[in-house]
Amino acid sequence: QVQVVESGGGSVQAGGSLRLSCAVSGTTYKRACVGWFRQTPGKEREGVAAIYTGAGSTNYRASAKDRFTISQDNDKTTVYLDMNELKPEDTATYYCGAGERVVAWEWRPYEYNTWGQGTQVTVSS
Numbered sequence: 001q002v003q004v005v006e007s008g009g010g011s012v013q014a015g016g017s018l019r020l021s022c023a024v025s026g027t028t029y030k031r032a033c034v035g036w037f038r039q040t041p042g043k044e045r046e047g048v049a050a051i052y053t054g055a056g057s058t059n060y061r062a063s064a065k066d067r068f069t070i071s072q073d074n075d076k077t078t079v080y081l082d083m084n085e086l087k088p089e090d091t092a093t094y095y096c097g098a099g100e101r102v103v104a105w106e107w108r109p110y111e112y113n114t115w116g117q118g119t120q121v122t123v124s125s
Contacts, residue, residue: 001026001113001114002024002025002026002032002034002098002099002100002113002114003024003025003026003098003114004022004023004024004025004034004096004097004098004114004115004116005022005023005116005117006020006021006022006023006094006095006096006116006117006118006119007020007021007022007023007119008020008021008119009094009119009120009121010120010121010122011122011123011124012086012121012122012123012124013123013124013125014086014087014088014123014124014125015085015086016086016123017082017083017084017085017086018082018083018086018121019080019081019082019083020036020080020081020083020094020096020119020121021078021079021080022034022036022078022079022080022081022096022116023077023078024053024076024077024078024079024098025077026098026114031053031054031100032052032053032054032098032099032100032102033050033051033052033053033098033099033100033102033104033112034050034051034053034072034079034096034097034098035047035048035049035050035051035096035097035098035099035102035104035107035112036048036049036050036068036070036079036081036094036095036096036097037094037095037096037097037107037109037112038090038092038093038094038095038121039092039093039095039118040091040092040093044109045095045109046061046092046107047061047104047107047109048060048061048064048068048081048094049061049064049068049069049070049081050070050102050104050105050107051070051071051072051079051104052104053072053076053079056072058070058071059104059105061107067083067084067085067086068081068082068083068084069081069082069084070082079096081094083121086121086123087123088123088124088125089123090121090123091121091122091123092120092121093118093119093120093121094118094119094120094121095115095116095118095119096115096116097109097112097114097115097116098112098113098114099111099112099113099114100113
C-alpha cells in the first residue's frame with residue numbers, strides 16, 4: 001500500500017506562487033495515481049491535478065490547468081504541485097491522495113485509499 005506525507009503550503013497574496021510536496025512511499029507507489037485535492041469547510045473535496053507515477057501522465061481540472069503544474073521527481077518518490085497566479089478562491093486545505101485503481105479524470109475521492117493530513121493554502125486579495 002502507498003503512504004503519503006504532505007508539506008508546503010502557507011499564506012500568499014493574490015498572484016503569488018506556492019509549491020506543495022507529497023512524499024510517496026510503499027511497495028506499489030510506482031504504479032499508483034497521486035492526486036491533489038482541495039477542500040473548504042462545508043464543501044466536498046475537489047480534485048485539482050493528478051499524475052500516474054508509472055507513466056508520468058497528468059490530468060488537470062479545468063480551473064487549474066493553466067496555473068498549476070503537477071510533477072514528480074526522477075525517483076518517483078515525491079510529487080509536486082506548483083501553483084502560480086494564485087487567487088483568493090484557491091484558498092483551501094490541500095490534500096494529497098494515492099490509489100492504485102484510480103480513473104484520474106473522474107476526480108472521485110473514494111478511489112484514493114491513502115490520504116495525507118492536509119496542508120493549508122491561504123491566498124489574500
